Amino acid sequence: MPAAIEIRDVHKRFGELQALSGIDLEIPEGEFFGLLGPNGAGKTTLISVLAGLVRADRGTARVMGHDVRADYRGARRALGVVPQELVFDPFFTVRETLHIQSGYFGLRDNRAWIDEVMHNLDLASKADVNMRALSGGMKRRVLVAQALVHKPPVIVLDEPTAGVDVELRQALWRFIRRLNQDGHTIVLTTHYLEEAENLCARIAMLKQGRVVALDSTANLVKRVHHLLLRLRLAGALPEELRVLEHGGTDGTHVLRLRSYEDVESALSSVRRAGSRIEEMELVQPDLEDAFVDVMRRS
């Protein structure tokens, strides 16, 4: 069985900027995959290579076994992309937009699925409203619906929840999760790391056009060899603990410790210094810590 996405040694340069420098990635069918990285890391360029919007200088990319250049029709039929930019065609209503998009994929009688997608994204009441009259959140929903009109087995969402309210975000993830359970492969880029941690089974982290980490989400978090101790003290923080301090606000100190054994010695230091602990919390590392760690080390 071919991988849902297979990227081999993909390079892309825009003038002086080396946007992608030898990306290798394989995403099996049915996976919920996260593509993370700071701005300018190459996430959108990589997605654009898959979608045929950008042509790689070197290397190959396949979607469901279809080469994005040699068999572009097969590759594009297999792929649904929700672009990052909030774009729309001001000439048409929501329903017209979705019927037209569906027709581009050669689907003429697609009414039932379009109605289902609109229902799931809470767009049914806006079906006959012109795109210009929709709020930003509604336009975002239409972009998601447009990517789904041809029931693609692989769905790529490029920061779909940027600037979107909580209600839509939850509705969107419920729907995307359901599609994933039905067998669709999902690739997500987001700056909300909590979202990625909750949704993605596996994650690739990109920096300056290279994959700098690729593992299951759980393993990436496990790789973080520190934990954070948050303390509120009545009294000063002992001098020997100041080197471990890792942020904190008025009266609260956050200490970065290597292991649970260090918690004991930190607390002893506090006791010896005669300070009293008013509040204490041990914070487990999360994906954000893993991300910061990976970006700093690579």
Added chain:
Amino acid sequence: MSGFPTLLYKEVLRFWKVSTQTIGAPVLTAALFLFIFGHALEGRVRVFGSVPYTAFLVPGLVMMALLQNAFANSSSSLIQSKITGNIIFVLLPPLSYAEFFAAYVLAAVVRGMVVGAAVMLITLPFVDMEFRHPHWILVFAFCGSAVLGALGMMAGIWAEKIDQVASFQNFLIMPLTFLSGVFYSIHSLPAFWQGLSHFNPFFYMIDGFRYGFFGASDVDPLRSLAVVAAFLSVVSALTLALLRRGYKLRH
């Protein structure tokens, strides 16, 4: 099934939805040209021996409106889509570059023909027109609007700003149309300008089109058709080459 019929339908629906601007406005402009020039020159100029000036003017105006609107359709659609970013909706689906070309050019032909037919219709009550060879009328209307549709695509693909498309229209399309014999027969020109007009492909479109009405023209219609067909082939080949390379569309 192919996405081509939908792209063609979308391009036609796009101009139809704003028909006041895309059909009404050019028809009004053509009507004003006819009434003003017709009023000023009727009775003073006769062309091809016996054709009154207003009757001579009508096919020229119809062709001018048809050409300019065919160009406007594909160029404005592409540049607007590029600027707003919604061009992505037609780049993501499995449409070939040839289907892309055919849809935009045929939509331009539809707009050109609709505007041309509307201009023709509103002039009929005022001018006694002949339609000697309707098939020549249709052939030149189709080829002329296809050429301008393809040129509009080239402009829309090349341009990055709306004013670049406007420059293309104002400094190339407009002069070539105005100097092609819309308002005059080139036989009324001095020899030098008459010779120069033969290098303007738009001249052959209008001259051949006019032959369809009066059965008389400055040049043999078959020669005009050969020039227009050759021009259409060259412009189409260039546009298809740009699309195939993904020039300014796929990076």
